[in-house]
Amino acid sequence: MTDNRERLRRFVLNASRWSGVARMAGSHLSGLGAILMLHSVTAVPRAGLGLNDHLSVTPDFLDRAIADMKRAGFSFISLDEMVEHLATGRRCKLATITLDDAYLDNFTEALPVFESHDTPFAIFVAPGLIDGTVQAWWEVVEQLVMMRDEVALPPTVEGAPFVSSSPAEKLVAARHLCELMTARVPETMRQAVLDEMGGRQVDTSAFMSWDDIAAVSRHALGTIGAHTIHHHNLARLDEELALIEMRGSADVIADMIGIRPRHFAYPYGHAQAVGDREIRLAGEAGFVSAVTTRHGTLHPEHREHLHALPRISLNGRYQDIGHLRTMLTGFTTFANSRRRVVTL
Numbered sequence: 477m478t479d480n481r482e483r484l485r486r487f488v489l490n491a492s493r494w495s496g497v498a499r500m501a502g503s504h505l506s507g508l509g510a511i512l513m514l515h516s517v518t519a520v521p522r523a524g525l526g527l528n529d530h531l532s533v534t535p536d537f538l539d540r541a542i543a544d545m546k547r548a549g550f551s552f553i554s555l556d557e558m559v560e561h562l563a564t565g566r567r568c569k570l571a572t573i574t575l576d577d578a579y580l581d582n583f584t585e586a587l588p589v590f591e592s593h594d595t596p597f598a599i600f601v602a603p604g605l606i607d608g609t610v611q612a613w614w615e616v617v618e619q620l621v622m623m624r625d626e627v628a629l630p631p632t633v634e635g636a637p638f639v640s641s642s643p644a645e646k647l648v649a650a651r652h653l654c655e656l657m658t659a660r661v662p663e664t665m666r667q668a669v670l671d672e673m674g675g676r677q678v679d680t681s682a683f684m685s686w687d688d689i690a691a692v693s694r695h696a697l698g699t700i701g702a703h704t705i706h707h708h709n710l711a712r713l714d715e716e717l718a719l720i721e722m723r724g725s726a727d728v729i730a731d732m733i734g735i736r737p738r739h740f741a742y743p744y745g746h747a748q749a750v751g752d753r754e755i756r757l758a759g760e761a762g763f764v765s766a767v768t769t770r771h772g773t774l775h776p777e778h779r780e781h782l783h784a785l786p787r788i789s790l791n792g793r794y795q796d797i798g799h800l801r802t803m804l805t806g807f808t809t810f811a812n813s814r815r816r817v818v819t820l
């Protein structure tokens with residue numbers, strides 16, 4: 477997220493709290509509830525430039541967030557139940573917790589929180605991250621820049637090396653590399669490029685094992701969803717490969733744990749990663765629902781858009797219960813997008 481967008485978002489969150497506008501928005505904007513989005517959940521701070529701070533919250537914040545939502549009258553239900561509920565159109569305060577990428581800490585640090593609150597949760601798994609076929613490139617880029625005073629590009633990618641000796645240079649270099657990885661390097665080439673850059677030598681977050689994933693799928697509170705095979709941006713793939721990535725991730729997970737995922741999360745989930753084509757493909761791949769990373773609460777209209785469900789991010793940069801309360805009113809969606817019902 478750019479600094480400007482982040483400043484705007486912080487302003488909207490704060491302004492609405494001061495003015496009480498969010499409270500007055502009432503159920504018109506808050507709708508049926510929300511699907512929460514998390515990634516890593518850990519008490520261990522990670523050394524870095526802060527580029528990925530939005531992807532990690534502490535178990536303590538998760539615990540306080542759930543407790544506060546329960547006090548406010550939210551009931552936590554599974555993704556299957558949420559999809560069923562959407563069909564009824566009834567207005568209740570309902571929430572579903574989802575976590576993308578299957579970080580190991582979801583199993584070791586978040587699961588005890590879910591168990592203590594008896595809250596269902598769903599974890600979206602990309603088999604390539606579990607097998608190590610692909611790395612979490614967003615962390616690799618950050619770590620390469622942290623470790624080196626200059627980051628050279630491999631011959632397959634044209635461009636001068638990035639100087640990264642001072643903290644300011646490291647930040648600029650990391651942003652350029654992120655842009656390169658998401659816009660210039662083809663999705664299917666990204667890991668080969670990282671390998672050429674020495675990406676296998678850096679430390680990245682650990683992901684759950686297949687045994688952990690199978691244990692979650694058998695857990696009374698757990699659901700396993702699919703997240704493509706290689707964590708690719710589907711909008712950058714041709715249609716055939718996009719469908720293989722979607723359907724194939726469910727196939728691999730079904731093979732490994734014996735249960736076929738019914739729900740899907742689009743990697744990245746933003747406007748440059750999910751469009752009408754991907755929504756159609758999610759249905760063709762057999763998923764009953766698919767979530768984006770678009771910011772929004774759920775409304776009765778979403779029963780017609782089960783493959784474009786927005787979420788509310790528990791963003792590591794805003795570990796503030798007040799911000800969460802404001803987002804759950806739906807006010808921030810309305811203020812940011814001028815829309816009550818967010819699909820694409």
Ligand SMILES: [Zn+2]
Nearest residue numbers: 576577743744
């Ligand atoms: Zn992801």
